Every structure is written in C-alpha cells, then in structure tokens.
Amino acid sequence: xxxxxxSPQSMFIQEGEDVSMNCTSSSIFNTWLWYxxxxxxxxxxxxxxxxxxxxxSNGRLxxxxxxxxxDSFLNISASIPSDVGIYFCAxxxxxxxxxxxxxxxxxxxxxx
Amino acid sequence: EAEVAxxxxxxxxxxxQAVAFWCDPISGHATLYWYRQILGQGPELLVQFQDxxxxxxxxxxxxxxxxxxxxxxxxxxKIQPAExxxxxxxxxxxxxxxxxxxxxxxxPGTRLTVL
Numbered sequence: 001x002x003x004x005x006x007s008p009q010s011m012f013i014q015e016g017e018d019v020s021m022n023c024t025s026s027s028i029f030n031t032w033l034w035y036x037x038x039x040x041x042x043x044x045x046x047x048x049x050x051x052x053x054x055x056x057s058n059g060r061l062x063x064x065x066x067x068x069x070x071d072s073f074l075n076i077s078a079s080i081p082s083d084v085g086i087y088f089c090a091x092x093x094x095x096x097x098x099x100x101x102x103x104x105x106x107x108x109x110x111x112x
Numbered sequence: 113e114a115e116v117a118x119x120x121x122x123x124x125x126x127x128x129q130a131v132a133f134w135c136d137p138i139s140g141h142a143t144l145y146w147y148r149q150i151l152g153q154g155p156e157l158l159v160q161f162q163d164x165x166x167x168x169x170x171x172x173x174x175x176x177x178x179x180x181x182x183x184x185x186x187x188x189x190k191i192q193p194a195e196x197x198x199x200x201x202x203x204x205x206x207x208x209x210x211x212x213x214x215x216x217x218x219x220p221g222t223r224l225t226v227l
Binding site: 031033035040041042043044045048050088090098099100102103104105 | 221
C-alpha cells in the first residue's frame with residue numbers, strides 16, 4: 001500500500017529554535033494534512049493543504065504542499081515548551097481519494 | 113467549538129472479554145471513521161461510515177470487531193473477544209465535505225489495555 005516517509009523521527013531542541021520536518025511519498029498526493037498529537041489525546045489538525053505549491057501559516061507554524069505533489073514540510077518558528085508532542089503528516093493519494101495515508105510521526109521535545 | 117466525543121477515555125479489560133467504545137461525531141458530519149493507533153505509530157483506519165453505511169472496512173478484523181452507526185449519527189465499535197494484541201488507542205474522527213474538501217477532526221480517543 002501507499003506509505004509516507006516522515007523525517008526526522010525525533011527532535012530535541014532548545015526553546016526558541018526553529019524546527020523543520022518533512023514528509024515524502026513515491027506517489028502523487030492531492031491533499032496534505034499536518035496534525036499534532038499530545039500524550040493520551042487524539043490528533044489535532046494544524047494545517048491543511050490542497051493545492052501544489054500552497055504555502056499556509058497558522059501562527060508560528062508554516063506548511064507547504066510541494067510542487068511535485070510528492071512532499072510537504074512543516075516549519076515551527078521560535079519553539080516553546082508547549083510545542084512538545086508528536087507531529088504527523090497525512091495525505092490523500094491521488095489514486096484513492098477516500099483514504100488518508102499517515103506518516104509515522106516526528107516526536108518533538110523542547111528544552112526550556 | 114464543536115468536538116468529537118468519545119467514551120470511555122480509558123478501558124482495562126481481561127482477554128476474552130467484550131468491550132465497546134462509543135463515538136459522537138461533530139453535528140452535521142456525515143462521515144465517521146474508527147482508527148486504531150498503536151504506540152509509536154500513526155493511526156490505522158479500521159472502518160469508515162458515510163451516514164449509516166459502511167464504505168470501507170477492509171482493515172477491520174471482522175472475526176472479532178464490529179462497528180455500527182444505526183441512525184447515521186453516533187457509532188459504536190465492539191471487540192469480542194478482546195485479545196492482548198488489541199491494546200491500543202482507539203480514535204474516532206468525523207468529517208464533512210465542503211467545496212470538495214473533506215477534513216477529518218479527531219476525538220480524544222479511548223485507551224484500551226487488555227490484560
């Protein structure tokens with residue numbers, strides 16, 4: 001089946017640093033979503049991207065839908081302790097628009 | 113802001129027992145999803161409903177798992193009998209199509225531990 005490669009697997013950074021993570025696929029996707037999940041909670045939608053090249057911001061978060069439609073990245077600027085959590089990318093493959101394909105997540109730890 | 117509700121939040125059971133989870137989607141959302149998430153992994157779709165109809169249950173272990181959404185609103189996921197390997201977070205999500213875009217919103221999940 002379709003898979004997403006999400007990297008890095010984990011990050012440990014200092015408060016105030018910028019963070020970048022990305023997701024790649026071998027196939028063309030027509031939707032990219034970025035979620036954050038905190039321990040014991042369900043994923044919370046951060047940013048949704050629906051067009052190639054689209055760049056969208058949500059506060060300190062910025063995400064882009066890659067021009068090739070095979071990748072997406074998420075940047076977090078000036079990280080704070082509450083940014084801690086697992087960030088998942090998810091996308092809809094052009095060949096099956098109903099199903100959401102998930103990455104394995106990027107675990108972020110922020111040292112105050 | 114409307115949210116997806118799930119209960120219980122935590123469930124501990126012994127293997128071979130039956131368990132049931134409940135989900136109430138965001139009002140007006142026609143599509144409802146049940147996911148299973150094992151620690152360290154992304155969510156895995158178990159079943160997807162469009163109103164009261166199942167549109168995808170290809171990953172649902174049908175020998176022990178069942179799901180229903182009788183009136184097209186809330187939904188129940190059942191496991192009978194539970195096995196040790198069923199220990200996981202069970203997530204419910206809902207979505208509706210707006211201008212061709214379908215975005216899923218998740219509930220807080222039910223953490224199941226099978227002893």
